[in-house]
Amino acid sequence: MSKLKVKYICSNCGFETLRWLGKCPQCSTWNSFIEEVFETGRAKEKILKKETKFYKLNEISSNREERIKTGILEFDRVLGGGFIEGSVVLIGGDPGIGKSTLVLQAVGKIKEKVLYVTGEESIEQIKMRANRLKLKSENILILPETDLNSILATIRTETPIVVVIDSIQTVYDSNYDNAAGTVTQIRECTSKLLSEAKKNNFVVVIIGHVTKEGMLAGPKLLEHIVDTVIQFEGEGKNSYRILRATKNRFGNTNEIGIFEMQESGLEEVKNPSELFLSGRDKNISGSAVTASIEGTRPLLIEVQALVTPSHFGNPQRVATGYDYRRLSILLAVLERRANCKVSSHNVFLNMVGGVRIDEPAADLAICSAIASSLYDKTCDNNSIIVGEVGLGGEIRSVGNVEKRISEAAKLGFKRIIIPASNNKAIKTSNSIQVISVDSLSETISLVLK
Numbered sequence: 001m002s003k004l005k006v007k008y009i010c011s012n013c014g015f016e017t018l019r020w021l022g023k024c025p026q027c028s029t030w031n032s033f034i035e036e037v038f039e040t041g042r043a044k045e046k047i048l049k050k051e052t053k054f055y056k057l058n059e060i061s062s063n064r065e066e067r068i069k070t071g072i073l074e075f076d077r078v079l080g081g082g083f084i085e086g087s088v089v090l091i092g093g094d095p096g097i098g099k100s101t102l103v104l105q106a107v108g109k110i111k112e113k114v115l116y117v118t119g120e121e122s123i124e125q126i127k128m129r130a131n132r133l134k135l136k137s138e139n140i141l142i143l144p145e146t147d148l149n150s151i152l153a154t155i156r157t158e159t160p161i162v163v164v165i166d167s168i169q170t171v172y173d174s175n176y177d178n179a180a181g182t183v184t185q186i187r188e189c190t191s192k193l194l195s196e197a198k199k200n201n202f203v204v205v206i207i208g209h210v211t212k213e214g215m216l217a218g219p220k221l222l223e224h225i226v227d228t229v230i231q232f233e234g235e236g237k238n239s240y241r242i243l244r245a246t247k248n249r250f251g252n253t254n255e256i257g258i259f260e261m262q263e264s265g266l267e268e269v270k271n272p273s274e275l276f277l278s279g280r281d282k283n284i285s286g287s288a289v290t291a292s293i294e295g296t297r298p299l300l301i302e303v304q305a306l307v308t309p310s311h312f313g314n315p316q317r318v319a320t321g322y323d324y325r326r327l328s329i330l331l332a333v334l335e336r337r338a339n340c341k342v343s344s345h346n347v348f349l350n351m352v353g354g355v356r357i358d359e360p361a362a363d364l365a366i367c368s369a370i371a372s373s374l375y376d377k378t379c380d381n382n383s384i385i386v387g388e389v390g391l392g393g394e395i396r397s398v399g400n401v402e403k404r405i406s407e408a409a410k411l412g413f414k415r416i417i418i419p420a421s422n423n424k425a426i427k428t429s430n431s432i433q434v435i436s437v438d439s440l441s442e443t444i445s446l447v448l449k
């Protein structure tokens with residue numbers, strides 16, 4: 001006989017325990033445990049002896065590299081070239097950021113059959129959105145349904161190439177008593193969709209909300225199950241949106257796609273460097289521009305620093321879009337190797353435009369911006385600064401220099417400062433002056449006017 005019992009599940013990562021905990025031992029989130037009822041005994045279904053089959057590696061045929069392109073270049077690039085058949089893609093983001101818009105736009109150009117399952121909006125609301133986007137596709141079937149088994153039945157009869165689930169928090173499997181949106185439902189529904197997708201070779205695009213309250217299952221829980229996790233980010237009032245892959249079994253996770261939300265849907269931003277540099281005031285101190293490589297593409301990004309004297313014992317260090325510990329290291333190098341006395345100053349660092357930079361090639365521009373703010377002198381505003389700073393204050397070589405130089409030249413910069421060790425590899429370019437440097441103090445005296 002089955003018996004009802006209670007267990008507690010972390011809504012962020014899915015960790016299970018039999019008693020309530022304040023902090024999750026697995027993902028360290030506070031107050032994320034929610035109560036779920038489960039039946040004991042049900043799991044003891046008779047296990048039939050299944051025949052197993054194995055395959056020789058060289059005999060398996062693979063057509064995996066054939067991708068389904070959405071025609072939205074920024075989206076395809078983040079996916080690694082388009083959807084792969086049989087894969088599951090999770091698109092996460094805050095409510096209202098534009099997930100439904102993005103996905104509808106993306107599937108709108110696919111030539112084969114698409115099933116769009118909507119649990120949040122009525123079919124009329126989807127139609128209104130399609131009208132705004134001027135979509136007239138005959139290939140999209142809209143299914144207003146939240147029962148997973150009915151959805152799977154429709155998938156089997158209609159055999160679509162892409163299935164969109166908008167959103168996973170509204171879908172439930174009637175074999176479980178838990179409400180839709182609970183950890184158990186989200187996990188079970190996703191794994192069922194996944195095994196169906198792998199078996200019948202269609203793509204599943206799952207839309208999931210991310211809420212800070214932890215009432216709904218966080219992205220971590222699904223990250224392990226799905227093939228690709230894409231974050232759709234943006235700031236409330238800003239119309240720019242950044243699409244970023246945080247996990248991708250079939251592509252590069254450094255790729256980003258940039259969009260602007262307009263009256264008629266999301267518009268791709270074709271020249272993001274121009275966007276990131278627009279609004280730059282060339283005559284203020286504390287600003288430097290670097291050329292960063294995001295995935296396969298060069299991007300010019302403005303680095304801003306503000307250095308102010310600290311009147312209290314402990315100076316503040318705040319980094320937005322950059323690793324805080326890395327900033328501390330660069331400050332120590334500036335102090336010791338370039339004689340910039342920053343230890344009793346507050347330092348605020350910002351990567352303009354909401355981007356995040358992880359690559360060390362931005363080090364030199366960051367140090368230049370900090371020195372520029374410290375001395376209140378403008379940093380050479382016609383130069384792009386690229387280079388990794390070593391602990392000895394030496395400038396180390398970076399990858400993809402050619403790409404960075406050509407992007408700088410394309411946007412009309414006069415000079416680019418690069419590590420001397422990179423210089424041998426450079427064919428001299430006529431459109432831009434290439435200056436090579438090998439120490440931090442040399443660079444700072446070069447760029448500060």
Ligand code: TYD
Binds near residue numbers: 099
């Ligand atoms: P939506 O895709 O519904 O967001 P999500 O699915 O992530 O909750 O879109 C949210 C916002 O986008 C909404 O406030 C209206 C705006 N929007 C436009 O500005 N232009 C458009 O063409 C569309 C369809 C939406």
Ligand code: MG
Binds near residue numbers: 099100101120166
């Ligand atoms: Mg939506």
